[in-house]
Amino acid sequence: MxxxxxxxxxxxxxxxxxxxxWEPSIIAFLGAWAGRHGVSAPGKDLLMAFDRARADIQKERPAHLYPDILRRCFERVSREFSIAIDVEERERFAATPHAWPxxxxxxxxxxxxxxxxxxxxxxxxxxxxxxxxxxxxxxxxxxxxxxxxxxxxxxxxxxxxxxxxxxxxxxxxxxxxxxxxxxxxxxxxxxxxxxxxxxxxxxxxxxxxxxxxxxxxxxxxxxxxxxxxxxxxxxxxxxxxx
Structure with a gap:
């Protein structure tokens, strides 16, 4: 066709x-965040952890607004990499779409x-x-x-x-x-x-x-x-x- x-x-x-x-910005944010918490993880691993969380959370009903999707993704990725949830960084992550080029x-x-x-x-x-x-x-x-x-x-x-x-x-x-x-x-x-x-x-x-x-x-x-x-x-x- x-x-x-x-x-x-x-x-x-x-x-x-x-x-x-959006991907480079997400990898850069999560990579810097993980590094500040002493976690060394490849950017691809962080990105795929985000993608798995996103796919699951977007199935939930009633649906969450996208900033809340990002908050929930951040929390799941934090738990996956055994990092304590930082509320301030979670809120920064929720606002990142406004900066994606x-x-x-x-x-x-x-x-x-x-x-x-x-x-x-x-x-x-x-x-x-x-x-x-x-x-x-x-x-x-x-x-x-x-x-x-x-x-x-x-x-x-x-x-x-x-x-x-x-x-x-x-x-x-x-x-x-x-x-x-x-x-x-x-x-x-x-x-x-x-x-x-x-x-x-x-x-x-x-x-x-x-x-x-x-x-x-x-x-x-x-x-x-x-x-x-x-x-x-x-x-x-x-x-x-x-």
């Missing part, structure tokens, strides 16, 4: 990991796509954190679906159902929507199960969302390593980030 942007009227994006480069290609890629289609965000985040990220992206989405809005987290389906309904209200049917994400677990697999065409941005060196429940089943219709590559594949004209 060759994906062409002309076959779609809307594209929906996962945000964190796909457009916002955008990938260098995100803004130009999003604007290139928005010139030809509506662009939506389906994000496992709270509204305030996403607002900060949109400032870093320098971009306004046409449709925004957050975990705070739907009271659930992907790979559960409320994000997708709500996004489909929002675009239907704009006259765009579900078969004209393309979903794009970095997470196999939270984006590609549920899109597969819902029958939505999807593209996987497999960012080099990034790990979150590539393992865990359902990840091995993921079958993207297109795999690229950057948003610039995605735009080129969909339109035949690469987005220039220089």
């Amino acid at each position: 060759r994906l062409r942007l002309s076959d779609f009227d809307a594209v929906t994006f996962d945000v964190y990991g796909t457009l916002i480069d 955008a990938y260098a290609d995100s803004q130009v890629g999003l604007k290139a796509l928005q010139a030809k289609a509506k662009v939506g965000a389906l994000s496992n985040i709270d509204n305030a954190s996403l607002a900060s990220s949109c400032i870093k992206l320098g971009f306004s989405f046409d449709v925004v679906v957050t975990a705070e809005r739907v009271g659930a987290y992907k790979p559960d389906w409320p994000h997708f159902h709500t996004g489909i309904a929002d675009f239907a209200a704009l006259g765009i049917p579900r078969q004209r929507i393309l979903h794009i994400g970095q997470s196999l677990r939270a984006d590609v697999t549920p899109a597969n199960r819902l029958g939505l065409p999807c593209a996987w941005i497999n960012r080099p060196g990034r790990l979150l969302g590539l393992s865990g429940e359902g990840a091995a089943e993921a079958k993207p219709d297109l795999t690229v390593s950057s948003l610039v590559e995605l735009v080129a594949a969909l339109t035949g004209a690469p987005a220039d980030i220089t």
Whole structure:
């Protein structure tokens, strides 16, 4: 199946990991925190401990707002590495989404796509954190679906159902929507199960969302390593980030 942007009227994006480069910031925070407590652990081990905790906690209902997800993750990682829970550091970790940077290609890629289609965000985040990220992206989405809005987290389906309904209200049917994400677990697999065409941005060196429940089943219709590559594949004209 060759994906062409002309076959779609809307594209929906996962945000964190796909457009916002959060992993280095998470590793740096947890690495510095562990070091202050005399724990020497590889960054990958800290990141995967966070990912396991995040996947479990996001299944809890009623759903927690994302800052509270981060607090609970911090507490679990603290226990896993036998570090006493430091409330001040836990609160600093809960606020880190406001500082996570955008990938260098995100803004130009999003604007290139928005010139030809509506662009939506389906994000496992709270509204305030996403607002900060949109400032870093320098971009306004046409449709925004957050975990705070739907009271659930992907790979559960409320994000997708709500996004489909929002675009239907704009006259765009579900078969004209393309979903794009970095997470196999939270984006590609549920899109597969819902029958939505999807593209996987497999960012080099990034790990979150590539393992865990359902990840091995993921079958993207297109795999690229950057948003610039995605735009080129969909339109035949690469987005220039220089």
